[in-house]
Amino acid sequence: MSGVASAQTRSERLAEYVYYFASDSLKGRAAGSVDAAKARDFILARYKECGLKPLNGGHYQIAFQRNGKHFTDVVGMIEGNSLKDEYIVLGAHYDHLGVKAGKIYPGADDNASGSAALIEIARELASKKGELQRSVIIAAFDAEELGLYGSSYLADYLDALVGLDKIKLMVSVDMVGRYGSNGSLTIEGVATIRNGRVLARDAAERHSVKLKTKNFETSVLTATDTDAFARKGVPTLAVSTGLHPQYHKPGDKPELIDYEGLDKVSGYLADFALEAASDETFEPSGKIARKHLGKARVAEIGVTGSVGQASISFPEADIATKSRMDYTAGLTSRLNFSRFGIQADVLWEQSSARFPSTEQVFGTAQTYTQQSVTVPAYFLMRSDASDNAAFIGFGGYYSYAYSHSFSKADPGWNVNPHQAGLAMNFGMKAAGLVLEWSFRWQLNELFPGAVEAHLRPSTYLKLSWMF
Secondary structure (H helix, E strand, C coil): CCCCCCCCCHHHHHHHHHHHHCCHHHCCCECCCHHHHHHHHHHHHHHHHHCCEEHHHCCCEEEEEECCEEEEEEEEEECCCCEEEEEEEEEEECCECEEECCEEECCHHHHHHHHHHHHHHHHHHHHCHHHCCEEEEEEEECCCCCCCHHHHHHHHHHHHHCCHHHEEEEEEECCCCCHHHHCCEEEECHHHECCHHHHHHHHHHHCCCCEEEECCCCCCCCCCCCHHHHHCCCCEEEEECCCCCCCCCCCCCHHHCCHHHHHHHHHHHHHHHHHHHHCCCCCECCCCCHHHCCCCCCEEEEEEEEEEEEEEEECCCCEECCEEEEEEEEEEEEEEECCEEEEEEEEEEEEEEEECCCCCCCCCCEEEEEEEEEEEEEEEEECCCCCCEEEEEEEEEEEEEEEEEECCCCCCCCCCCEEEEEEEEEEEEECCEEEEEEEEEECCCCCCCCCCCEEEEEEEEEEEEEC
16 A cells, blocks of 8 residues: 555645645656656556446546547546446546646646545545445546547547537536635536535535535636537536636646645535435536536527617718717527528617717817617628527618707707618627627718718627626
């Protein structure tokens, strides 16, 4: 038995694991490297020590290739009892960034902490094997830092091996070493399992863990090893104590890890996993995070607001006035059909533009302002069928101007309350947020019977949130 295994307490073992994974001798565990292989061998030895078996009689090490490079996941299993053909998957990536510009990126929190916790969770569950109804898969992922390659490969591997309908839960343990300094443990995805928030909080109370729960993963800027499983419809939980200033920097060192907190987190996750693997009534909710949807929902509605610039063009004089700010706020809606869609908005809008004095050639310019209800509609072409897609749209708009004013004396021009024209937009939608640029060209006259003019709210920067 190794010196690591003989440590007296779980906290001491966790510290030894993290100090080894984040040591200079492993040079940052770059994915696919000889140094990552040292970490992999260490993990494999601990799996065997804990009593884990190879997955379905195969091998602990599952090798794969991506972009011509070789990587390896380390996967073990604790077989369940009455529901042994159903599975709970617990995973943590063991790779990190390696060496850059001569500096080692040790990755003590990212993700030596999660790798260490995973071993101790496995140890705890293996010691209670008789209580497990479902089988538990313990997976150490390679190449997470390169693009979640290891977890993506295992999701496909398990889909072919046992069918992902047999995977009742997948948990990613990623950066769990800063419980003390960050003040809590965060679990994202509790709404993907039935009564998930209650189950997570009940276990937290038993272990005196301060817990923050989120129904779903929402950030489009970050991703963890839940991604491939969630996109295949598996309920997932992303577990972390959060980001910190040393994230992805050479300063992410083992002396900054809160080992007492890591011990508490490991015990909590082992207890939660035991419950998920033992409770025959444990089941998915059928809900999936928006960011993990394979394709966009058919119908969506949301709120929107924009800022832009408006001007008045006078074709006969061949001039356009100085622009002023334009504001909109209202509702937006979409119908999505694979790579195509329809978007329609209902907006309150305030437009204003300056134009030359109608009284004196060199007189002070005056400002025209109107409030209107505007309805633009677009036919959209989308980059793909998923919820996160770029788009470009073409269509038209109608505005009803219910109020207007001139900053100086009213020149006596009639204002057309019914204004319409062409519209175009393009942008990107990601996890419910839509960033959009839109353009409009008024076709009918603004001051009919007086002077030919068109209100041109030409450019908008628009932000929307789809429910």
